[in-house]
Amino acid sequence: xxxxxxxxxxxxxxxxxxxxxxxxxxxxxxxxxxxxxxxxxxxxxxxxxxxxxxxxxxxxxxxxxxxxxxxxxxxxxxxxxxxxxxxxxxxxxxxxxxxxxxxxxxxxxxxxxxxxxxxxxxxxxxxxxxxxxxxxxxxxxxxxxxxxxxxxxxxxxxxxxxxxxxxxxxxxxxxxxxxxxxxxxxxxxxxxxxxxxxxxxxxxxxxxxxxxxxxxxxxxxxxxxxxxxxxxxxxxxxxxxxxxxxxxxxxxxxxxxxxxxxxxxxxxxxxxxxxxxxxxxxxxxxxxxxxxxxxxxxxxxxxxxxxxxxxxxxxxxxxxxxxxxxxxxxxxxxxxxxxxxxxxxxxxxxxxxxxxxxxxxxxxxxxxxxxxxxxxxxxxxxxxxxxxxxxxxxxxxxxxxxxxxxxxxxxxxxxxxxxxxxxxxxxxxxxxxxxxxxxxxxxxxxxxxxxxxxxxxxxxxxxxxxxxxxxxxxxxxxxxxxxxxxxxxxxxxxxxxxxxxxxxxxxxxxxxxxxxxxxxxxxxxxxx
Amino acid sequence: xxxxxxxxxxxxxxxxxxxxxxxxxxxxxxxxxxxxxxxxxxxxxxxxxxxxxxxxxxxxxxxxxxxxxxxxxxxxxxxxxxxxxxxxxxxxxxxxxxxxxxxxxxxxxxxxxxxxxxxxxxxxxxxxxxxxxxxxxxxxxxxxxxxxxxxxxxxxxxxxxxxxxxxxxxxxxxxxxxxxxxxxxxxxxxxxxxxxxxxxxxxxxxxxxxxxxxxxxxxxxxxxxxxxxxxxxxxxxxxxxxxxxxxxxxxxxxxxxxxxxxxxxxxxxxxxxxxxxxxxxxxxxxxxxxxxxxxxxxxxxxxxxxxxxxxxxxxxxxxxxxxxxxxxxxxxxxxxxxxxxxxxxxxxxxxxxxxxxxxxxxxxxxxxxxxxxxxxx
Numbered sequence: 001x002x003x004x005x006x007x008x009x010x011x012x013x014x015x016x017x018x019x020x021x022x023x024x025x026x027x028x029x030x031x032x033x034x035x036x037x038x039x040x041x042x043x044x045x046x047x048x049x050x051x052x053x054x055x056x057x058x059x060x061x062x063x064x065x066x067x068x069x070x071x072x073x074x075x076x077x078x079x080x081x082x083x084x085x086x087x088x089x090x091x092x093x094x095x096x097x098x099x100x101x102x103x104x105x106x107x108x109x110x111x112x113x114x115x116x117x118x119x120x121x122x123x124x125x126x127x128x129x130x131x132x133x134x135x136x137x138x139x140x141x142x143x144x145x146x147x148x149x150x151x152x153x154x155x156x157x158x159x160x161x162x163x164x165x166x167x168x169x170x171x172x173x174x175x176x177x178x179x180x181x182x183x184x185x186x187x188x189x190x191x192x193x194x195x196x197x198x199x200x201x202x203x204x205x206x207x208x209x210x211x212x213x214x215x216x217x218x219x220x221x222x223x224x225x226x227x228x229x230x231x232x233x234x235x236x237x238x239x240x241x242x243x244x245x246x247x248x249x250x251x252x253x254x255x256x257x258x259x260x261x262x263x264x265x266x267x268x269x270x271x272x273x274x275x276x277x278x279x280x281x282x283x284x285x286x287x288x289x290x291x292x293x294x295x296x297x298x299x300x301x302x303x304x305x306x307x308x309x310x311x312x313x314x315x316x317x318x319x320x321x322x323x324x325x326x327x328x329x330x331x332x333x334x335x336x337x338x339x340x341x342x343x344x345x346x347x348x349x350x351x352x353x354x355x356x357x358x359x360x361x362x363x364x365x366x367x368x369x370x371x372x373x374x375x376x377x378x379x380x381x382x383x384x385x386x387x388x389x390x391x392x393x394x395x396x397x398x399x400x401x402x403x404x405x406x407x408x409x410x411x412x413x414x415x416x417x418x419x420x421x422x423x424x425x426x427x428x429x430x431x432x433x434x435x436x437x438x439x440x441x442x443x444x445x446x447x448x449x450x451x452x453x454x455x456x457x458x459x460x461x462x463x464x465x466x467x468x469x470x471x472x473x474x475x476x477x478x479x480x481x482x483x484x485x486x487x488x489x490x491x492x493x494x495x496x497x498x499x500x501x502x503x504x505x506x507x508x509x510x511x512x513x514x515x516x517x518x519x520x521x522x523x524x525x526x527x528x
Numbered sequence: 529x530x531x532x533x534x535x536x537x538x539x540x541x542x543x544x545x546x547x548x549x550x551x552x553x554x555x556x557x558x559x560x561x562x563x564x565x566x567x568x569x570x571x572x573x574x575x576x577x578x579x580x581x582x583x584x585x586x587x588x589x590x591x592x593x594x595x596x597x598x599x600x601x602x603x604x605x606x607x608x609x610x611x612x613x614x615x616x617x618x619x620x621x622x623x624x625x626x627x628x629x630x631x632x633x634x635x636x637x638x639x640x641x642x643x644x645x646x647x648x649x650x651x652x653x654x655x656x657x658x659x660x661x662x663x664x665x666x667x668x669x670x671x672x673x674x675x676x677x678x679x680x681x682x683x684x685x686x687x688x689x690x691x692x693x694x695x696x697x698x699x700x701x702x703x704x705x706x707x708x709x710x711x712x713x714x715x716x717x718x719x720x721x722x723x724x725x726x727x728x729x730x731x732x733x734x735x736x737x738x739x740x741x742x743x744x745x746x747x748x749x750x751x752x753x754x755x756x757x758x759x760x761x762x763x764x765x766x767x768x769x770x771x772x773x774x775x776x777x778x779x780x781x782x783x784x785x786x787x788x789x790x791x792x793x794x795x796x797x798x799x800x801x802x803x804x805x806x807x808x809x810x811x812x813x814x815x816x817x818x819x820x821x822x823x824x825x826x827x828x829x830x831x832x833x834x835x836x837x838x839x840x841x842x843x844x845x846x847x848x849x850x851x852x853x854x855x856x857x858x859x860x861x862x863x864x865x866x867x868x869x870x871x872x873x874x875x876x877x878x879x880x881x882x883x884x885x886x887x888x889x890x891x892x893x894x895x896x897x898x899x900x901x902x903x904x905x
Contacts, residue, residue, distance in 0.1 A: 093696030094615035102573040123723030124610045129697060159614050195612045197570060290854075309569070402802055403780060403856045498609065498849070509609060 005060040007050060007231070008448025009043060010262060010441075011035055011068035011216075016042030017444040018050045020061070025269060025449050029053035030441045039070060040219035047223055061229050063518070066220050067236035067258040067447040074212040075205060075306035078106060082152035083113040084207040085144055087137060087175075088200065089167060090121025090159030093129050099157075099200060104307040111208045113151035116140035120167055121159030124459060124507065129159060132167060134174060141178050153207040154179075157188035157200040163459040165189045184210055184250075191253060191312065193457045193511060198311030205308060206253035213252030217245045234484065234518070238314050240265045240296050240446070241453030241515050243483040256305060257314035259443060264289040264296040264315060266446030267416045270436035276412040277404050277430070279397070280442070281419035283325040284339040286397065288318045290404050291414075293493060295515070320400050322393050324369075324419035328356040330381070333388030335396065349382075350375055356382060358422055361390035367421040394424055402429040416442045452486075453493070453515030454479025462506035469495060469510050476514035490516030541665065541748050545587050545653050547579035552754030557649030558845035559753050559767060559860070560746070562834050563818035565646015565672035566608040567847065570615060575654030582657040587665050588638065590744060593735035598634055599664055600625075600732050602652045603642035605693075605715060606725030608849055611647070617696050620727050621655045624694040628729045631690050631702055640664040642679065642730070644746040645672025645817075646847070653747075663747060668731070670743035670865040671834050673877060674816040676715065677708035680865075681731055683873045684741035691715065691730030695722035703730075743865045763843030764858050773862025776821060776828055777801050777810045778840050781855045786814075786848075797837070797851055799859060810859060812837070814848045819882050821859060829861040830884070832868035832877040833891040836860045863891055 004023035009016065012035060020029040031049035035042040043066070051058050074080055086099040099115040100108045118140070119133035144151055154175050158168045168187040175185050186207045192199035220233050235248030238257035248255060267278040268291040280287045290297040296315035303314050325339040325348070340347040340355055347353035349360040350373060363375045364386050378386070405411050413430040415423045416439030425433045438445060456475035460468035473492050480490045494513040545553065554572035557565070579585065593599070602621075604611070629636055639652040639659075644667040656663045668679040681688070691703040691711055701718055705711040711730070719726045733741065753770045760766035768775050779801040786795035794815050801808035810828070813820040818835040821828045829835055837846050840856040867873050869890060879886040 090614070092617040092619065092698060095618040096574055096616045096620065097570060101577065121614075123614060124607075125723070127723065129614070129723070194609065196615055198612075399803070404854060 004062065005054070005057060006063040006065060006448045007047060007061055008444040008446070009046060009064065009066045009220075010259065010443040010447055011039060011042060011066065011070055012259060012443070013069060013073060016046045017441045018046035019438070019441050019444040019448055020050045020054050021445065021448045027270075027438045027441075027445060028057070030438055030444070032441065038219070039216055040222060043219055044223045044226070047227060051227060058227075058229070061231050063234065064220065064224055064229065064231045065234045065236060065242055065447040065450060066216075067262040067443060068216060068255060069259045070216050071209050071212060071252045072256045072305060074209060075107075075308070078110055078306075080212045080215070081110050081208040082210050083150070084111055084204055085113045085141070085151045085154045086115035086200070086204055087140065087154060087156045087171065088115070088117045088158075089119075089132065089156065089161075089171065090129050091117045091119050091133070093121060093159055094196060097197060100204065101197065102309065103201070107306060107308065111204060114140070114144045114147070120171075122164040122167070124160060126164060132170065137171060137174060138178055141175065145179065151183065153210050154183060154185045155188070155200070155203045155207040156185060157196065157203055159196060160194070160459070161187070161189040162193055162199075162457045190251065193311060194459070194509060195311040198309055201308050202253050202310040202312050205305065205310065206251060209252040210249070213249050213255075217249045221245065234450075236262050236447045236450050238312065239298065239453060239455070239513065240315070240450055241480075241483065242450040242518065243452065247483055253310075253312065258447075260287060260289060260317045261296045261315045262446030262450070263287070263416070263443040264291050264446065265294070265450065266442035266444070267414045267436065267439065268294060269449050270416075270438055270442060270445055271412070271414040271434040273412050273414050273434065276414055277401055278414045278416070279401070279423060281415065281417040281422050282323050283341050283344060283418065284321070284323045286320045286322045286400070286419070286422075288320070288400050288404055289315050295493060318400055318404060320396055322358065322396050322422065324357065324359045324422065326358045326393070328358060328361055328386055328389035330356050330385050333385040333392065335389050335392045349378065352376065356386055356389070358389060358393050359419070361386040361393070362421050365390055369421055393422060394427065397423060398428045398430070401427060405429060416440070451515040452480055452484040452490075452518055453513060454481075454483055455511065455513045457509065457511045459507060459509050462508050465497075465508050465510070468508060469512065472510050472512040473514065476512045480514040480516055484518050485514075485516035486519040490514055541589065541745070542587055542751065544584040545579070545663065545747070545751070546584040547576055549751050550576045550579060550650070550653065552758060553653065553747070553751045554650050554754065555757050555844065556750030556752065556754030557644055557646060558847070559757070559771075559836050559838065560649060560670070560750055560834070561645035561672045561817070561845055561847060562836050563814060563848040564674065564816040565643060565648060565847070566604070566611055568647055568650050570612070571647045571650040571654065575650055575657070578654035578657040582660070585653050585656045586662045587747060588662050589665050590735075590739055590742065593638065593664075593738065595735060597637045597735050598632060598732060599638040599640050599734070599738050600628055600636050600729045601642040601668055602639050602655065603648045603728050603730075604651060604725070605728055606719050608847070610724040614696055614723055614725055616727055617698070619698070620694050620696065622659070623698065623700050624692055624727055624729050625659060627694070627700050627702065628692045628732070631692065632732050636661065638662040638664050640742065641667040641747070643667055643669040643672045644743075644750055645669065648672070649747070649750055664738070664742070665747045666742040666744045667746045668742060670746050670868075672817055676712040678877050678881075679708070679731075680743050680867050681733070681741045682708055682876060683867050683870060686731070686733070686737055686741045688731045690732070691728055693718050693722075693726045693728045695726050697722070743867060757843045764838060764840065767838065767843050768860055768862075771860075771862040773834070773860055776859040776861055777805050777808060777823075778803060778858045779805055779808070779810075779856075781851060781853055781857060784851055784853050795848070799857060802856070812859070813884070815882060816848065818848065820879065820884060820886070821861065827886055827889060829891045830879045830886060830888060831882060832864040832873065834862050834864060861891055
């Protein structure tokens with residue numbers, strides 16, 4: 001008998017959703033449970049619920065995939081973070097900008113065990129900036145070891161390490177040899193591209209999230225063991241691909257954008273859309289993203305997380321203040337920005353309350369929001385305001401779709417979420433509107449169907465463009481296989497090229513992403 | 529040149545730049561970057577740290593300078609892509625200023641940004657705070673330009689006695705070149721040898737020579753524009769108003785063509801109008817900075833007038849390197865400082881100086897009180 005069922009779990013701030021899908025990615029069971037403080041409770045309840053639904057087929061579950069915003073929440077709430085020693089290689093370059101510059105003080109106070117800027121690093125052409133200061137690193141570690149509080153992890157960031165990776169690796173060995181292998185060491189080359197401070201910040205956050213990540217991966221392992229499932233477990237990451245649990249524990253920062261990424265991929269899959277726009281209409285906001293060749297389009301702008309600037313790649317999400325609970329001004333028909341949120345069931349006109357909302361506006365226009373329920377009679381002025389409000393909401397939605405559509409009016413628009421009725425079938429600027437089944441758990445579906453992927457960057461002369469792309473591709477493919485991809489099916493899915501000026505030879509930065517379906521059981525490469 | 533570069537009426541000038549002004553200065557300098565000038569985030573945080581530690585910086589006008597004052601221009605030169613990775617060293621600026629004082633034979637009292645646009649407009653404030661120096665409320669461009677010769681002192685006929693470059697490793701070089709073109713050439717070669725990024729100081733000036741040779745009021749203007757952007761509920765309109773400029777088009781980027789030629793990032797960007805501008809199409813020619821705006825085959829604005837692509841919602845400037853397909857943007861234009869509209873100014877920075885066979889038609893912008901813009905569109 002084939003064992004090709006997968007469970008997808010999405011741990012959000014409010015709900016923990018789960019689905020079971022088969023090898024054709026058809027949804028067999030789905031549930032929405034409440035997220036618990038310990039995370040484990042919500043995961044346990046949601047997995048138990050879908051397993052109960054499939055009965056004896058539970059034996060066929062071979063994989064469990066989890067996406068979560070837990071790491072983001074830990075940074076934002078300053079909760080459970082580890083103390084990190086920051087080592088930067090590249091002095092005297094960059095010493096005007098010490099590590100953690102620009103961090104909110106409460107966060108840097110929690111996270112920083114100590115920092116050192118030592119000789120090392122490379123220039124854009126590979127020339128060493130200074131010899132590696134091995135003694136300086138040892139002295140720094142000895143100093144820290146004798147201080148109160150000590151350190152939980154080490155983060156190493158070398159100037160131009162994404163194109164010159166060897167030195168960071170050397171320092172990792174050095175640190176392990178000096179303070180023992182039990183303290184985890186994190187290298188910036190594994191975390192982000194060119195952009196020293198942002199990459200260093202991401203590496204530091206990653207190191208600080210080590211224990212938090214471990215608690216979530218442990219929670220998933222615990223629940224899977226409790227249920228007696230003989231399944232491999234995975235985490236979803238920012239770019240809509242999966243990584244092994246060990247890898248997730250090592251690189252938690254890569255899970256930070258996985259919620260929206262899963263939502264986009266899940267919606268795209270449920271609707272059979274490889275290229276299109278996805279809109280998730282909730283109670284307070286509509287979140288729009290673009291799916292390109294099955295993957296979420298990524299933002300290229302620096303992102304702040306908990307007040308810290310980082311540069312790892314996140315899905316390009318546009319949030320609008322248009323949701324089912326968004327209020328409509330009873331005099332002018334102005335839309336939002338307020339929302340009645342979860343109180344919609346008592347405060348909206350449709351449910352006997354006295355706050356006009358977009359849900360009421362859609363009902364007036366003929367949408368059947370709650371079958372059998374009709375809007376209580378309203379004064380003409382309120383009716384006019386609601387009609388105007390819906391029109392305005394449609395304009396805002398059309399504008400947002402237009403903004404993301406790259407000039408193509410034929411891209412399908414996939415609509416999911418509880419407020420999907422707000423999106424009309426004939427939205428200007430949008431192609432065919434698709435409303436897939438199970439749109440409410442698109443995020444968990446997205447986790448369940450993710451591929452395994454990897455990314456690599458290279459800087460090189462323009463004339464060696466093809467060599468640079470080939471090298472980066474090779475590394476990206478290796479990383480994807482490391483993350484669990486089937487070596488026979490992994491392919492390059494994205495190549496980004498940026499020219500570099502002020503160099504003696506025209507120079508190019510290339511960034512390559514590779515991805516592929518997960519290796520079948522027994523064939524999976526051992527993850528690190 | 530005795531007037532501010534912007535058409536805005538003369539207001540109470542700030543007499544100092546405090547730590548609370550740095551964010552606004554950075555945001556404003558990015559607008560003045562006209563697509564180039566590099567990212568302002570890193571110089572901003574380091575300037576904030578310096579002002580926090582060493583206090584506010586006196587912001588002086590040309591008229592405030594006395595016989596003992598020596599002004600020098602500060603600039604960072606190099607590739608922005610490298611600049612975000614190989615940042616400057618803590619001692620780089622001290623080495624630079626010390627060497628320059630030795631060559632000049634007298635102390636430097638006042639720093640001035642070579643260009644207000646982008647990162648170069650922000651750095652001097654932090655360095656001045658750390659070194660206990662003043663900052664001149666002026667710069668050499670009133671925007672950003674890609675060539676060292678495109679500087680107001682060159683229009684005024686002032687020669688550059690010497691320049692000093694320092695790099696991240698600690699190498700310091702003194703350059704005494706016959707003119708600015710040779711300076712640009714040598715500075716570029718040294719910059720490449722230094723890993724594609726350097727800090728430089730050049731154009732020593734006295735209270736006498738600085739008069740009429742700089743674009744005045746640009747530091748305070750950048751701070752004003754920045755504050756307007758950050759505090760207004762409608763930042764796009766607020767920025768245009770503060771500059772006496774105009775929003776030419778609001779739309780989204782539908783095509784982007786970029787390549788590196790002769791050390792410059794060249795290319796073009798096509799923006800399709802949305803909302804009220806639906807159906808209109810503009811193309812911008814780029815070379816590090818935004819150079820020309822075309823619509824229906826007609827030139828709407830060209831260098832030396834200022835063109836900045838800004839985020840259609842937040843009003844923040846988007847540098848040419850950060851332009852992306854699908855971005856939602858507004859095209860902002862405002863008149864160049866009068867010094868660039870002189871024959872010598874146009875020879876250096878007009879469309880022909882950038883290889884475009886186009887006559888320069890001055891951009892009128894929105895007439896504001898007291899402004900007498902030349903030419904009509």
